[in-house]
Amino acid sequence: MKIVEVESLSFTYAGVKKPALSDINLQIDEGEFVLIAGPSGGGKSTLCRCLNGLVPQFYEGEYSGRVVVDGLEADKTPIHVLSQHVGMVFQNPHNQLFSLSVESDIAFPLENLGLPREEIRQRVEEALSTMRIEHLRDRSPFELSGGQQQRVAIASVLAMRPRVIVMDEPTSYLDPLSASNLFKTIDEVRSKLGLTVLLVEHRVDLAVARASRLVVVAEGRIIYNGPPRTFFEEQNPHLYGVAYPKVVKLSVRMRKALNSWSKTCINPEEFEEEVRKLRGGL
Amino acid sequence: MVFEAVHYTYASGVEALRDVNIEFRDGEIVALMGENGSGKTTLLKHMNGLLKPTKGRVLVDGVDTAKTSVAQVSMKVGLVFQNAEDMFFESSVYDEMAFALKNFGFTEEKIRRRIEWALKFFELEEYENTSPFLLSGGEKKRLAMAIIMAWSPPVICLDEPTIGQDSLQKEKMMHMIKMLNSQGRTVVLASHDVEFIAELKPRVVLLSAGEVLADGPCEEVLTDMRLLERASLTPPQVVALLKRLEDLGVDYRVLDVEGAVEKILKVIRK
Structure with missing residues (x-):
């Protein structure tokens, strides 16, 4: 089932001449993990804002085309309704947290929906346990580390029980270890809950191994949409501001040096296997 | 220091x-x-x-x-x-840069020359009259560096x-x-x-x-x-990758791709 359908979407912010997005077409199946990469200012964040209705409902401008998420037209559905279908996680968790305790931060949007107390309690528990932050429930979000804060922000999004989660560079402020742990949890949550994940990320090296699809957005257009491996085999990632994971770079070099090297590896496991195979075979 | x-x-x-x-x-x-x-x-x-x-x-x-x-x-x-x-707190990139220089007591003439130099160096000339808050994330970072460079510590x-x-x-x-x-x-x-x-x-x-x-x-x-x-x-990607092959005799203490290729080839060809 298609959970996200974008047809001929173009958008230009009010007061700006250059379109932020031009003729975007994108279809995403339920349960996919899609990595969105590309240079800063290329349109990645605008695309995210179209999926949760912030464009054009909050950010005004010239909008054409059609965006349907979980059966709802994103430009016409009120944002508070849409937010129960599409969850949004931002770069800086600071901007998403405000309460005195982690628990009440997660409960707040649910109270706004007017849900019964018992249901709220149950959803908060679930979200805490899914993100493995039960032990932080009574802490103030502001005394937590960046990685913990981002987990709280994601938990509060999960509590809304969306079908799709859109994350705009969620690991920018995290150190590499916290970032890689967060990606792992996101992937586990996705497969456990059958969620669809759209992840905008500069840390391609950490995210690409988990993604089923790579979409590269540059100058407001989709310039690549397909398996991550093919992109690195056929394109020059650097041209599009996409970091070249070292494992890919290494395997491209190995392939040049050895005729028997069989493929462009996109994760360490594949690379290791290839080396062991070649060593055994010679 | x-x-x-x-x-x-x-x-x-x-x-x-x-x-x-x-x-x-x-x-x-x-x-x-x-x-x-x-x-x-x-x-x-x-x-x-x-x-x-x-x-x-x-x-x-x-x-x-x-x-x-x-x-x-x-x-x-x-x-x-x-x-x-x-x-940032001023309403234009120029004023933002001039603030510290004025405090340090530079002359108007010197301030103008230094700002022009720094804006050019960091490819920000076109934003001289723009509000610093309207710049992109990368540009803000460059402006912050330009401000410091203007007094050349x-x-x-x-x-x-x-x-x-x-x-x-x-x-x-x-x-x-x-x-x-x-x-x-x-x-x-x-x-x-x-x-x-x-x-x-x-x-x-x-x-x-x-x-x-x-x-x-x-x-x-x-x-x-x-x-x-x-x-x-986390170790650099190259190091982490080579570490997985340590038992084959690969030396993982290398940071760049070329060095790593050499070490792996040595083991495969042995």
């Missing part, structure tokens, strides 16, 4: 630095590395006197920072914050210069750091971007829980798995 047995405890009681001894030599590039909360930023803030040690002392060009003003130290040490926006400190930057911007940042250094400036950067540092290859000071765990060449510190683990840092 010299740190002598520096301790720093925040008002909340958190001990952010514990017995830190580091000597920064003229013309060096030094990276302070460690996970979030390891003390990198606290250390940087000691360099221009924004924070003074609770115990011990920091000498900048022979002067104890506790016995002089932040303005005095800032002439010698420029600090670029992690969130560039925190620095001999030491530049950068807090997480690569956060939120795409790979093209990171490459530019790398060039910029090398260029500043080639002009004889000392560059100190706090960063947890292991890949960036592995390419820059500076001297690395590894911090954990406010203490110096290691201080040495990048090639040694970033390939020492035990140290990295203690500092909760």
